[in-house]
Amino acid sequence: MSARRTIVDWILRRTAAELPGGLSDDTPLFEHGILSSFDVVELILLIEELRGSPVDVERIEPATFRSVDSICGAFLAPEVTR
C-alpha cells in the first residue's frame, strides 16, 4: 500500500465527520472539520513511521497539513511505500 493511501485510510478511520462525497486529495482537512489539532500529533507520528525519519515541527506551518496533497508533498517522496 502506498504511503499516500495509508494516510488517506488513516484520516477516514480517524474522522468523525461524515464524508458523503468521499475524501479528495485537495479537500481542506481542518477547514472542513475532518481533522482537528488533536489529530496532528498522531498524524505526525504516522508520517514519521512512513518515511522513516523525524518531522521537525518547529519548521512547519499549519498550512502544511491543509490537505492530503499538501501533506504528501511536504513529507513524502513520490515512491515511498509502506
Place this chain on the structure above:
Amino acid sequence: MDDLHVLAERLCRASDRHVDADGGIEWPDALAADEWCFTPELLSLHGMPEYEALSEPARRRLSFHEAVNFFSLNLHGERMLVAGLASRATAPEWRELASYLAYFRADEERHMASFGEFCRRYAGGMHPARSLAMPRAYASGEADLLFFAKVLVFEEIVDVYNQRMAADARLSPLVREINRRHHLDERRHLAFGRALVRTLHARRAPSWSPAVVRRVRTTLERHVTACLHDYFSVDVYRAAGFGDPYWLRERAITHPGSQARLRPLAERCRRALPALLDEAT
C-alpha cells in the same frame, strides 16, 4: 471576580514566601547509570511483556528516558503556557489578575529552566514536540476558557506524577527534588486554575449555544486523552532500544494495564472540570 481576586492575592504572597525559601538545584556532573529516574509502576510499559522481559539495569535505563520525556513534555507545555500568559499580561480584561499571572509566568519559566537543564546535561537535549495549533474560530470567551482549562488538565496529570516521584525513595535524589519543587509550585497553580476556570465558565457559558457547549466539552475530553497519550513516547522506546517504537506505542496505549493506570488520571481531570465535562450540567 471578587473571590478569585482574593485568592490571587493570597497566592501572590504564598509565591513570595516560597521562592525566597527555596535555593537553587545542585546539579551533579552525571547521573549514576543504575539510578531509577521514574517510579517503576508509572512507567508507560509497566506490566507489559516487553517490560517484564527487560533486565533490571535495562528497566532503570528505560526510567531515565521516561524522565527525559516527562520533563520534555513539561517544558513544551510550559512554553505554550508562558506564551499564553504573556499575551494576557497587558490585556485590560486581565488587569485585576495581572500580578498573580506574573508570578505564575515566573514560576513556569523557572520550571522550564530546570527541566531544560536536566535534559541538556544528561540527555543531550529534550524530546521533540509534535503538537501544532491549527487556526480556528472561537465563540466569545471560549479561547480564554479553553486555554486555562487545557492548562489545568495538563497540570492535574503532571501533579500526580510529581507527588508520586517526589516521595519515591528509590529514585535519584535529583529527580525527586525536581519533582518536589514542581509540585510545591503547582499546588498554587492548580488552586488558581480550578477557581479561574470555574469563574470563566460561569461568566461565559450561559451565552453559548448548545453547539458551542458541546464543542468545548469535546475539545477538553480529547485534550485529556491527548495529554495522557503523550506519556507513551516513541522517542523513549527508540532510545531504550526497542525495534518498532511506533507499534510499541500503539500496543502500550491500549494495554489493559495502561488503561487501568490512566483511568484515575482521567477521573482527576474530570473532577477538576465538573461543569465542563459533565454532560448533565
